[in-house]
């Protein structure tokens with residue numbers, strides 16, 4: 145399921161998603177869950193924390209922990 149999500153946002157099929165594509169993804173999820181999206185600063189922090197090879201792109205190996213982290217962040221918000 146995570147792989148499928150990744151591929152959907154990897155629009156040029158490069159095996160990596162850009163920071164902007166990642167932000168689109170995070171915002172879309174927030175909208176669907178009807179919660180406030182993280183602000184730009186938080187998003188940048190999330191992405192930078194998980195961009196372990198610092199190429200400003202998120203590959204699948206980086207995406208999975210990042211995805212998990214964001215889901216945790218959103219679930220905490222839902223709980224209030």
Ligand SMILES: [Ca+2]
Pocket residue numbers: 195196197198199200201202203206
């Ligand atoms: Ca990377």
